[in-house]
Amino acid sequence: MKKYKYPTTIIILLLTITANAQLLDKLKDKVENQLENSTLSELSEEEVAAGLKEALNRGIEVGVNQLSKPDGYFKDLEIKIPMPDEAKQVETKLRQIGQGKLVDDAIESMNRAAEDAAIVAKELFVAAIKSMTLTDVMGILKGDNNAATAFLEKATRTALFDQFKPVIKKSLDKVGATKNWNLVFKNYNRIPMVKKINPDLEEYATNKAIDGLFIQIEKQELAIRQDPIARVSDLLKKVFGNNG
Numbered sequence: 718m719k720k721y722k723y724p725t726t727i728i729i730l731l732l733t734i735t736a737n738a739q740l741l742d743k744l745k746d747k748v749e750n751q752l753e754n755s756t757l758s759e760l761s762e763e764e765v766a767a768g769l770k771e772a773l774n775r776g777i778e779v780g781v782n783q784l785s786k787p788d789g790y791f792k793d794l795e796i797k798i799p800m801p802d803e804a805k806q807v808e809t810k811l812r813q814i815g816q817g818k819l820v821d822d823a824i825e826s827m828n829r830a831a832e833d834a835a836i837v838a839k840e841l842f843v844a845a846i847k848s849m850t851l852t853d854v855m856g857i858l859k860g861d862n863n864a865a866t867a868f869l870e871k872a873t874r875t876a877l878f879d880q881f882k883p884v885i886k887k888s889l890d891k892v893g894a895t896k897n898w899n900l901v902f903k904n905y906n907r908i909p910m911v912k913k914i915n916p917d918l919e920e921y922a923t924n925k926a927i928d929g930l931f932i933q934i935e936k937q938e939l940a941i942r943q944d945p946i947a948r949v950s951d952l953l954k955k956v957f958g959n960n961g
Contacts, residue, residue: 762851765854765855765858766849766851766854769849769854769857769858769865770846770847770849770854772865772938772941773842773846773865773869773938774843774846775937775941776865776934776937776938776940776941777839777842777843777846777934777937778839779937780930780933780934780936780937781835781836781838781839781842781930781933781934783933784796784831784832784835784929784930784933785832785833785835785836786832787832788832789831789832789835790828790829790831790832790835790926790929791825791828791829791832793929795932796928796929796932796933797828798824798827798828798831798922798925798926798929799824800820800823800824801916801921803914803916804902804914804916806911806914807820807901807902807905807914808820810905810908810911811901811904811905814908816904819897819900819901819904820901822893822897823894823897823898823900823901826889826892826893826894826897826898827889827894827898827918827922827925829888829892829894830885830888830889830891830892830894830922830926831885831888831922831925831926831929833888833891833892834881834884834885834887834888834926835926835930837880837881837884838877838881838927838930841873841876841877841880842869842873842934845868845869845872845873846869848872849868853868856868862938862939862942862943863935863938863939865938866931866934866935866938869931869934870931874927877927877930878923878924878927881923881926881927882919882920882923885919885922885923885926886919889918889919889922894918894922895918898918902914902915
């Protein structure tokens with residue numbers, strides 16, 4: 718095996734370059750951190766709060782509008798409302814005996830009801846945003862990528878359920894989901910030797926519709942935090958520019 722001998726000066730030079738590169742990397746990180754802190758310090762508390770609230774309002778506007786469109790739930794596999802877990806055997810059994818269309822109609826109508834009701838969530842979200850304190854704002858700005866969504870869910874989930882449920886009920890009736898649901902379980906419960914089952918449609922559909930809302934809003938929050946293109950105003954660019 719052939720061995721190469723390097724002059725001592727070359728070895729010293731290589732070591733020096735490596736050490737300097739590491740030093741430059743550390744210096745670069747330090748400068749970037751200082752610049753970030755400097756930029757944030759140039760923003761007033763009011764600007765930071767306004768920027769975050771603008772971002773949340775935009776995320777809600779886009780998210781809710783997306784879900785309230787036709788197929789907003791039904792064609793989005795991440796949030797599409799399926800039959801409840803406790804009714805999986807119902808779905809399986811009915812499909813086995815040639816009644817799959819009945820199940821499909823029930824699933825589609827649940828999702829249509831959620832799309833029909835989604836728009837009413839906007840008002841509650843906006844009210845929660847208006848009530849945010851500066852502590853809330855700073856915690857969200859420096860928090861995880863879903864910190865704003867987590868804040869909104871904690872602040873609105875209970876009220877959202879109370880306000881959403883009657884709207885979902887009306888929508889379920891309007892799009893025929895209640896009728897389809899009753900047919901599904903009526904037909905299933907007629908099958909000999911099966912355990913009777915009939916989950917609460919309104920409660921189930923309401924919770925799943927709300928879950929879908931928060932999933933969609935989290936997507937919008939992540940886009941504003943990580944995608945410069947999503948920051949459509951100068952204020953959003955100033956507040957979130959250092960987080961992208």
